[in-house]
Amino acid sequence: MAFVLGTTSGGTGRHVRMLTEGLVKLGHQVLVVGPPSVEERFAFTGAGARFVPVPVSDRPHPLNDARAVLALRRLTRNADAVHAHGLRAGALAALAAPALPARGGRAPLVVTLHNALTAGGFVGLVYGTLERIVARRADRVLVVSPDLGERMERLGAGDVRPAVVPAPPLRPARRTPEEVRADLGAGERPIVLTVARLAQQKGLENLLDAARGPWAGGGRETVTPGASAGPSGESSGRGRPLFVVAGEGPLREALQRRIDAEALPVMLLGERDDVPDLLAAATVVVWTSRWEGQPLSLSETLMAGRPVVATAVGGIPDLLGGAGRLVPYGDAGALRSAVRELVEDPRAAARMAEAAARRGAELPDAADAVADVLAGYGKPRSYGR
Structure with a gap:
């Protein structure tokens, strides 16, 4: 062969x-x-x-x-x-x-x-x-x-x-969600995770549009790795998510410039070898792609049993199999609303997590x-x- x-x-x-x-x-x-x-x-x-x-x-x-x-x-x-x-x-x-x-x-x-x-x-x-x-x-x-x-x-x-x-079998997380949160400086804030290459195909400008708000929990702020997210109940309240992007690519500088200019609550983590740890700590995992086939990171997220919000493009709907929320590509408002529902309704997030785990067990x-x-x-x- x-x-x-x-x-x-x-x-x-x-x-x-x-x-x-x-x-x-x-x-x-x-x-x-x-x-x-x-x-x-x-x-x-x-x-x-x-x-x-x-x-x-x-x-x-x-x-x-x-x-x-x-x-x-x-x-x-x-x-x-x-x-x-x-x-x-x-x-x-x-x-x-x-x-x-x-x-x-x-x-x-x-x-x-x-x-x-x-x-x-x-x-x-x-x-x-x-x-x-x-x-x-x-x-x-x-x-x-x-x-x-x-x-x-x-x-x-x-x-x-x-x-x-x-996707290959997902290895167990090496750290607890609490340890991951401490490393990210997230406090009690919901973590919205994206695992993607920082490239045109991934539509990350829409993620930044969604992160811009409006969200519950006060004004805009930006958080850097290792920095404190602020005391619970202040501007880093639980209603205002921290958006975390794991991945590297040619658009990193442009995305970071916009994050800084608009004081967006978004962290670009670069390449990571601890994605299972990040998944375990995530409140919801998001895809904003213009197009995807069968992204291995989505399969891994389903196997990890995490709630998913993703654009209805390419092979995503078939791969997701109804075990997540689909939104139109480029609709930052729909993306924000879907994320907000899962952030604000733990029962809805738990139901979606269970559906994701069932779908993950079905995957080839x-x-x-x-x-x-x-x-x-x-x-x-x-x-x-």
């Missing part, structure tokens, strides 16, 4: 690592092809795969792309199946696919699309070209949301199916994902069975 992926630092790499581990345990030989950075971050060789570096960048580069196609053609020549993850990787693998002989004919090419474009202009034009290449040349396209599937079918894809993209696991891709490759679950 050969996996092809481009530059990634998040869910796509974690997903390929999970599939690699599962296939190796079942006795399959796995080759992973991608830029050196993905091996450094996800250690596919540590999962038992062979890794070969090939520059599959996130931006078009004619010379490098031509070299990548030739390398993919050579490296995957004898693969039983080629599975590319992401549009760029999928298009390059599709261009290499005609020269991929295997027993009984060409090896099947499967492409999983993990993201949708949320920008236009020249980038949108290039993106559309890559989509058409994948739609016309891939044997099967797996998608993380219904809208992606409909788009690929319109472009001519003959076999489009939902992708199974589970790694074994389901491995079985699904093997079926897509036309392979049994394991050799000898």
Whole structure:
């Protein structure tokens, strides 16, 4: 089996690592092809795969792309199946696919699309070209949301199916919610948590709009990590939430400037390795995204049994399965109202937490994902069975 992926630092790499581990345990030989950075971050060789570096960048580069196609053609020549993850990787693998002989004919090419474009202009034009290449040349396209599937079918894809993209088991929290609150300086204030990359797709400007108020509990204030949130009953009263964002990205400086200028009750924590701790301490967890597929952080939140408010975009409604509150993208008022209801009504929050935990227990696991891709490759679950 050969996996092809481009530059990634998040869910796509974690997903390929999970599939690699599962296939190796079942006795399959796995080759992973991608830029050196993905091996450094996800250690596919540590999962038992062979890794070969090939520059599959996130931006078009004619010379490098031509070299990548030739390398993919050579490296995957004898693969039983080629599975590319992401549009760029999928298009390059599709261009290499005609020269991929295997027993009984060409090896099947499967492409999983993990993201949708949320920008236009020249980038949108290039993106559309890559989509058409994948739609016309891939044997099967797996998608993380219904809208992606409909788009690929319109472009001519003959076999489009939902992708199974589970989150890994959620590790237990290492600290108590009280310890997390103390570290954040939250006092008794409700914590509204967002786990997201600070990028255009995540719509975080709407989170700041919602945080601006009006809220119960007094005037505006900003809180810095480790600072006191103020004595209970003063301006940091329980009715005024503290918005906490775990993640890093290119919009950090712009978001921080606005937080400072408007004295918003929002903390940008940067990259965190204690998300389970933050989830356990959160009153509600929020997504403000322009588009999402099947975000692993949302699956983790459901498994943690935390109340969810999210935008009704992409694959979120299907993943949530009614176990949370959906709001229109860009409607800061609706977002604020949904959060306020959960903050002010502990019984409603408890009911939603119970629904989230039930939904989290229903979600597919790694074994389901491995079985699904093997079926897509036309392979049994394991050799000898």
